[in-house]
Amino acid sequence: MEKRKEFIINAAYVAVICALIYIGINYLLGILFPFIMAFLFSYLSVNITKKIFKDNKKLHRGIILALIYIVIIFLLALLISLGINKVGDFIKTLPTFYRNTIDPYINTLESAIVKAGESLPESLSASFSQVADGLFDGVKNLISSLTGGFVNLTTSIITSTPEALVSIIVTIVASFYMIFDYEGIAKWFTTSIPAKYLAIFYEIKDFCENRLFKILGSYITIMAVTFAELFLGFSIIGISNSGMWAFVIALLDIFPILGVGTVLIPWGISSIITGRVFLGIALLVLYLIITVVRNFVEPKLVGTNLGLHPLATLISMIVGLRLFSIVGMFGLPLALSFFATRSKKGQ
Secondary structure (H helix, E strand, C coil), X not given: CHHHHHHHHHHHHHHHHHHXXXXXXXXXXXXXXXXXXXXXXXXXXXXXXXXXXXXXXXXXHHHXXXXXXXXXXXXXXXXXXXXXXXXHHHHHHHHHHHHHHHHHHHHHHHHHHHHHHHCCCHHHHHHHHHHHHHHHHHHHHHHHHHHHHHHHHHHXXXXXXXXXXXXHHHHHHXXXXXXXXXXXXXXXXXXXXXXXHHXXXXXXXXXXXXXXXXXXXXXXXXXXXXXXXXXXXXXXXXXXXXXXXXXXXXXXXXXXXXXXXHXXXXXXXXXXXXXXXXXXHHHHHHHHHHHHHHXXXXXXXXXXXXXXXXXXXXXXXXXXXXXHHHHHHHXXXXXXXXXXXXXXXHC
């Protein structure tokens, strides 16, 4: 009876903690995200300053932080410009593709169905007409939904741009405030938290520092594998500047929401539409190969560095992504690894 009561209490405690984490990530993270990123950039700058300059001067911190932002902005500008060019080429070909390919095909198919219906017995003609009408209504609805989806996506991007710019500005400004008063913020933080919880915080901090560098090494390895696949594929296909394209797209593959498909899929589809069928199919096949390889390599590498089974890593990454977006994709495997490590230490 006592064991059952203890189990219920522990289960309720875990459920409350999970509920608080879920609410925090889904409702508070969006508000606090610029400040969280500002602190992470500040923390990173302080540690890089200590390693490079062997000191912790405010001027050196500011220089490192400014260099980090310059590199990030340059890479983002490069990726966005390449993406806009490819998507722009794809959009430009859509009207011509619809006029020269889709519309004639629909008209030809409709004429063939009408002729087939005329040759049928009168008892089947009505049913056949209903099926044909339903088929063409479905095609029209599909085209309409694709057009509407593209318009909604474009509108969403346009409307979210000002908010994203505000978040970026807040992150940059807050990070410079933090980096120039880093010791004061750290002192306030440590004196505001009770000693019992502060010990747990430092345990989590040390664990994350140790594991995050290993995870970073894993993703550098994954990026190198993706670069090699892209470079080899582009060289076989005959794409000019294969190394440059492979490097840029491999950088995109680090981000789970973007990935190589952000470039390869529009590139492949637009190539097929414009008549370069071999190039389009080759790019889409290359995308499938890279995706399959990554889904095998990523859980293995990340799981090894986290001390988790590759299957457990893959499941936790998918569940985390579904529940908590990108934060959950990295955070849930990290949390499982932390609890698994604590459990082993307690044994």
